[in-house]
Amino acid sequence: MAVENMTEPKPMNELRPEEKLSIAGWAQKNLFSPWYNSVLTAVGVILVVMLLKEAVPFLIDAQWPAVTTNIQILLVGQYPSEELWRVGAGVLPMPFIVGLAWGVWGSMMRTFSVTLVVSAVLTAISSLFGDSMSSGLALWFTVSPFLVLLGYAVGRRDFIGPRQVLIIWFLFLLLTLFFLRGFGEDSAMPHVPTDRWGGLLVTILIAQVGIAVVLPLGIVLALARQSNLWFFKGAAIAYIEVLRATPLLALLFLMLIVSPMFLPDVTTPDRLMLAFIAIVLNNSAYMAENIRGGLQSVSRGQVEAAQALGMRGSHVTLVIVLPQAIRATIPAIVGQFIILFKDTAVIALVGLMDLLGAAYAIILGQDAWRTADPEVFLFVAAVYWIFTYGMSSVSAGVEKRMRTGAD
Amino acid sequence: MSAQSVENEVMVQTTDVEKWFGSLHVLRGISVTIKKGEVVVIFGPSGSGKSTFIRTLNRLEEHHKGEIIVDGTVLDNDVRNIETVRSEIGMVFQQFNLFPHKTVIDNVALAPKLVRKLSKVDADELAMNMLELVKIPEQAHKFPGQLSGGQQQRVAIARALAMQPKIMMFDEPTSALDPEMIAEVLDVMIDLAKSGMTMIVVTHEMGFAREVADRLMMFDEGLIVEEGTPDKMFDNPQHDRTKEFLSRVL
Amino acid sequence: MTNRPSYNLLIYRGVPIWRNVVFIRLTMQALAAIFVLSIIWVLAVNLMNNAEQRGLNLSFRLLSTNAGFDVPYSLIPFDSSKSILYAFFAGVANTLRLVGIAMFTTTILGIVIGLARLSSNFVISGLGRVYVETLRNIPLITFTFFLVFGLLRGLPKTSEAWRITGIGVVSNRGIYLTSIDESSSLVLWLVIVVLGALLAYLLNRLVLKNRGEIKLFGIRLNRGFTPLVLLVLIAGVGWVAQPQAPFVFDQPELKGTNFVGGMKLTTEFFAILTALTMYIASYVAEIVRGSVQAVPKGQIEAARALGLSYWQVTTNVVLPQAARIAVLPMIGQYVNLTKGSALAIVVGYAEVFVVARTAIEKTGMALQIFVMLIIFYMIMGAFFSLVGNWYNRKVQFDGR
Numbered sequence A: 001m002a003v004e005n006m007t008e009p010k011p012m013n014e015l016r017p018e019e020k021l022s023i024a025g026w027a028q029k030n031l032f033s034p035w036y037n038s039v040l041t042a043v044g045v046i047l048v049v050m051l052l053k054e055a056v057p058f059l060i061d062a063q064w065p066a067v068t069t070n071i072q073i074l075l076v077g078q079y080p081s082e083e084l085w086r087v088g089a090g091v092l093p094m095p096f097i098v099g100l101a102w103g104v105w106g107s108m109m110r111t112f113s114v115t116l117v118v119s120a121v122l123t124a125i126s127s128l129f130g131d132s133m134s135s136g137l138a139l140w141f142t143v144s145p146f147l148v149l150l151g152y153a154v155g156r157r158d159f160i161g162p163r164q165v166l167i168i169w170f171l172f173l174l175l176t177l178f179f180l181r182g183f184g185e186d187s188a189m190p191h192v193p194t195d196r197w198g199g200l201l202v203t204i205l206i207a208q209v210g211i212a213v214v215l216p217l218g219i220v221l222a223l224a225r226q227s228n229l230w231f232f233k234g235a236a237i238a239y240i241e242v243l244r245a246t247p248l249l250a251l252l253f254l255m256l257i258v259s260p261m262f263l264p265d266v267t268t269p270d271r272l273m274l275a276f277i278a279i280v281l282n283n284s285a286y287m288a289e290n291i292r293g294g295l296q297s298v299s300r301g302q303v304e305a306a307q308a309l310g311m312r313g314s315h316v317t318l319v320i321v322l323p324q325a326i327r328a329t330i331p332a333i334v335g336q337f338i339i340l341f342k343d344t345a346v347i348a349l350v351g352l353m354d355l356l357g358a359a360y361a362i363i364l365g366q367d368a369w370r371t372a373d374p375e376v377f378l379f380v381a382a383v384y385w386i387f388t389y390g391m392s393s394v395s396a397g398v399e400k401r402m403r404t405g406a407d
Numbered sequence B: 001m002s003a004q005s006v007e008n009e010v011m012v013q014t015t016d017v018e019k020w021f022g023s024l025h026v027l028r029g030i031s032v033t034i035k036k037g038e039v040v041v042i043f044g045p046s047g048s049g050k051s052t053f054i055r056t057l058n059r060l061e062e063h064h065k066g067e068i069i070v071d072g073t074v075l076d077n078d079v080r081n082i083e084t085v086r087s088e089i090g091m092v093f094q095q096f097n098l099f100p101h102k103t104v105i106d107n108v109a110l111a112p113k114l115v116r117k118l119s120k121v122d123a124d125e126l127a128m129n130m131l132e133l134v135k136i137p138e139q140a141h142k143f144p145g146q147l148s149g150g151q152q153q154r155v156a157i158a159r160a161l162a163m164q165p166k167i168m169m170f171d172e173p174t175s176a177l178d179p180e181m182i183a184e185v186l187d188v189m190i191d192l193a194k195s196g197m198t199m200i201v202v203t204h205e206m207g208f209a210r211e212v213a214d215r216l217m218m219f220d221e222g223l224i225v226e227e228g229t230p231d232k233m234f235d236n237p238q239h240d241r242t243k244e245f246l247s248r249v250l
Numbered sequence C: 001m002t003n004r005p006s007y008n009l010l011i012y013r014g015v016p017i018w019r020n021v022v023f024i025r026l027t028m029q030a031l032a033a034i035f036v037l038s039i040i041w042v043l044a045v046n047l048m049n050n051a052e053q054r055g056l057n058l059s060f061r062l063l064s065t066n067a068g069f070d071v072p073y074s075l076i077p078f079d080s081s082k083s084i085l086y087a088f089f090a091g092v093a094n095t096l097r098l099v100g101i102a103m104f105t106t107t108i109l110g111i112v113i114g115l116a117r118l119s120s121n122f123v124i125s126g127l128g129r130v131y132v133e134t135l136r137n138i139p140l141i142t143f144t145f146f147l148v149f150g151l152l153r154g155l156p157k158t159s160e161a162w163r164i165t166g167i168g169v170v171s172n173r174g175i176y177l178t179s180i181d182e183s184s185s186l187v188l189w190l191v192i193v194v195l196g197a198l199l200a201y202l203l204n205r206l207v208l209k210n211r212g213e214i215k216l217f218g219i220r221l222n223r224g225f226t227p228l229v230l231l232v233l234i235a236g237v238g239w240v241a242q243p244q245a246p247f248v249f250d251q252p253e254l255k256g257t258n259f260v261g262g263m264k265l266t267t268e269f270f271a272i273l274t275a276l277t278m279y280i281a282s283y284v285a286e287i288v289r290g291s292v293q294a295v296p297k298g299q300i301e302a303a304r305a306l307g308l309s310y311w312q313v314t315t316n317v318v319l320p321q322a323a324r325i326a327v328l329p330m331i332g333q334y335v336n337l338t339k340g341s342a343l344a345i346v347v348g349y350a351e352v353f354v355v356a357r358t359a360i361e362k363t364g365m366a367l368q369i370f371v372m373l374i375i376f377y378m379i380m381g382a383f384f385s386l387v388g389n390w391y392n393r394k395v396q397f398d399g400r
């Protein structure tokens, strides 16, 4: 090829053509062409306008005091006012542990932690306007973001890993429960029965204890179902299939109405405990199925290799099979945690005072707020949304990490 | 024990071993005697029961009739006997079966820790020695997924050796490997054979068989149709099935 | 060939029995069985004691006694003199009505939103995304409360009812849909249609047998299409040829303070249907989106490379494969719908769970009724999983 035929090479830093699209060009491409896209855009814009026309006047006229004056009920239910410091102190470890988890697991936990921090900061700021929030509550929301950051700083250190976080979380959870429950009548922390617990506190506690119980239970059930011992297999199949078929709501009523018939006459079971058991029964059946999927994904060769090395059955299961199965199922496990968290709202239907139950009680119980149901339910929905959205982002992060294969 | 009796010590003895998969009669009476230090190569057509047979030797498969004695231990329903036999036989699989969630060194050190109750330090040191034996100490802290097939299979050999077994069994250790990796695995196996290890190898690598095997066994339809030294089997096979099969693989 | 021997493994070569694998397995199971059975035993003893002390009757015969309560808006005729069991089945029928209709509405809404999310138009996909992200991240029951409270208060009085021409009216007394009623000529028309279908089937057989070589007036007959045209023609002629159309449209009319005519949906039914539809549709939308995106890129590229147009690729390659991927998750959502229907208790629509609750309150037979309830839900679950398995097998059989 002749030298004079060679053209001047183009400069390297020229942008790809489509990156130079003007705003008009971008809109043209994405919104108005071909012709039916313009129609769609028009329909969409009309929908948005209609929504805003409804929503804006509502938000301006909204009776937010229905929420603000009742904030204590929504957060802790009927927990006695003079013992409130125990709630504040008892749940203080939670933001710290969120921070720890953020530090240890990194980007996966970021959105979750940041969402919670931002919500807490906004709540703290909003307490400056209006005086409906008690100073203790305002203080708690002011302190907790710093605890998250502190936890993050600690979690970044080498000496703390996933296992430590889980252990710390579990121990503090037990401690919190004891703290809230209290001891004898004339001790420094008198007994507060669970029917006084309520609001977001109960929602969060049930979710956390539920998670702590459901995962191990699900693992045991899944192992039983996969075992070749017919009794374990049969019992696990019966448990899983019956509980998966029954709606949680029916199970809840079953626990509250029928289960006392099976208990000795003298005992009066704790209603919150019964509701909790219903949630655990239901979710553990699903969790077992999730984990069974993971167990099935571990190849037979893994078991054989471990057996050929002379490892005992329990070692083969605990050291070789389970870790791989759980790793393969983490997205499904987190998904089940989200479901469990949302499931807790069902207990409002049997008159228990979780977050939703508290809202229900406010609307039906206080004449002043009889028509404030949109405000109160919107607030409650927003709180659920914040937590669930945060958890969903964790699940998305896990899936992304598994897809990219970084271990 | 005198040198003579060590020479003749029987490591594996099976008598009329039979096995069924459902109604499929997979092993139809296998009797072999393998002495200490012997290298036995098993070959034969696909589905003839080679894998099933060596897997009955460490109870990955249960046999239904006959008797298996490994280094004086009878394989029966006694859990303790099963554990003993398994920790005396090392096994290497066609698909490597390394534990993907553990690093290479953890793969090798795991069984010594759990079964032989070695301390972590001792187990790690042992594991490093084994990795040096198979010539990949530098990969110790990687995960199996980051290694080539040949390297993985060498780790699998090191893992089996770390239990300091008296017998090593290989089930087609090179058939899942790319051609250029076969040699590196066979080299390790040849070294092992020359060091005096008792070995039972299912393979169709006839070069390997000729170089190190003391005895060859031809399996067909759940029976040993012919056995003998490499020279006898390769140069003067008696049975028609053996002739036919060897003419295809050689 | 000899047969596999069977012999007693327990007595084996004098191995101490506690080290025998078979024995160990048996003992472990026996211990577990004894443990479980003794728990059941204790519970049963408690139940007997309690029943005696509180005078509970645990017999299932009681289910055939008079109900003494009503099942409002029952699909099958019911009055309070019928048995409790009958009331239960009235509830079952109402559940099936709710679930059946909700399956339909949820699927439609879910597909619309799922396709919206897939749109390249960012206003549309943004709206779809907001819808899905909002609903999926709050509990169904919270949403139901929000919606039901708002709906029950927000629906207009009958005099100010919202009218949607041709479809129906909405008011706080209920939702009245324009209904389609049969007329006296329906039977004859149905006979004509059946005969037409038979003819179409025979024609199809004929075309198939002759490998599509039959021509009529010079036009080659298609299999499938031509018989369909024939059927439509016959049905159409049968419709117009009769003095009265086989179906008539019944428009709801305001008479006094209430509407007459049309098909009535009670506000309760409407509320729970709306809540379930809107909520589950957000999951269906994600299934739709996920299935379309799960169709391998190579499939689309291969089809484009063959010269198919965008629409041809979408309708012939993408959608059929996406539908196949979506079936099993969709069945999962129908199961969720079935279980979610118990939330009708929020509004009091008399589906099976609400009937069960009422029956328990009125009669105290909690145990018997819950057993019935669980059996019902297990049958529903088994039905859906049978459908799923059947589909799975069919797909495997057809090959991929």
Ligand SMILES: Nc1ncnc2c1ncn2[C@@H]1O[C@H](COP(=O)(O)OP(=O)(O)OP(=O)(O)O)[C@@H](O)[C@H]1O
Pocket (backbone or CB within 6 Å): B021, B024, B026, B044, B045, B046, B047, B048, B049, B050, B051, B052, B053
């Ligand atoms: N777990 C099992 N269940 C039922 N049949 C089996 C099982 N494992 C093996 N078989 C059957 O037993 C027969 C012998 O199998 P085996 O794996 O021992 O053959 P092989 O000689 O190792 O063949 P290959 O060269 O293909 O590995 C085959 O017909 C096989 O299909």
Ligand SMILES: [Mg+2]
Pocket (backbone or CB within 6 Å): B050, B051, B052, B171, B172
């Ligand atoms: Mg084999």
